[in-house]
Amino acid sequence: MLHITELTKTFNGKTAVNKVSFDVKQPKMIGVIGRSGAGKSTLLRMLNCLTTASTGTISFNGEDVTGLRGAARRQWQSRCAMIFQQFNLVPRMDVVSNVLHGTLNRRATWATMFNLYPQDDIHKAIEILDRLGIAEQAPKRAEALSGGQQQRVAIARALMQDPDIILADEPIASLDPMNAQIVMDALRRIHEEDGRMVIANLHTLDTARRYCDRVIGMRDGRVVFDGTPDQLTTGV
């Protein structure tokens, strides 16, 4: 499925990700762990083509997706939708519009203003929100929601694209323990029920152990551990 070979990213002479290679043969739930600065975020951003790799390749189902541009890049980004620590919603826009935002990109604001969203898309958005337990929040502004609810809106926005892969960059780092659990449960369900691959950067080992099938440990830009949570005995 996903085949990553010697992926490297250098910023002004400093190597953030150093020859990272791994394969994902089935849609697993994968946790990437490691201290701050280990290169986790840069790795995910390269997978999503938010950052261009310096060297190395990423291929998905035999297709090279390294350093795509333009329409091909946008298409890839909808197949591997990303969620972020700070949710990255439009705070003053309502929840449904936020969910639909990704489907239309820049045109979304105008589409909402002039009620241009296709009814089917609106229904799909509400269904996804319902599945995540936040359908009743749909008409509210995103900024009126709790952090855990906002992250679920971001997950809904990702699901709206029907992605093969969900990339989550520290999805629970800004949340209290209860909301963190709700968000991780949601990601786990999406993996199990829909068969989507989830790759989540996590800063705690415990979370990775509890939710992930496979753990990739990074340190100084390199992979220093790659295995199941049971094989993980020491800190990374």
Ligand code: ADP
């Ligand atoms: P992590 O997500 O594990 O905390 P990052 O991928 O954010 O690690 O960062 C890895 C290294 O790359 C750090 O040393 C960081 O300072 C550096 N880095 C990340 N993004 C940039 C950037 N845009 N410009 C320069 N250096 C960066």
Ligand code: ADP
């Ligand atoms: P206020 O009542 O403080 O003026 P508004 O609700 O009118 O705030 O929105 C402020 C900004 O947020 C506007 O510039 C508008 O473009 C944007 N915005 C708010 N709601 C939406 C929406 N549903 N779709 C797109 N943009 C929105």
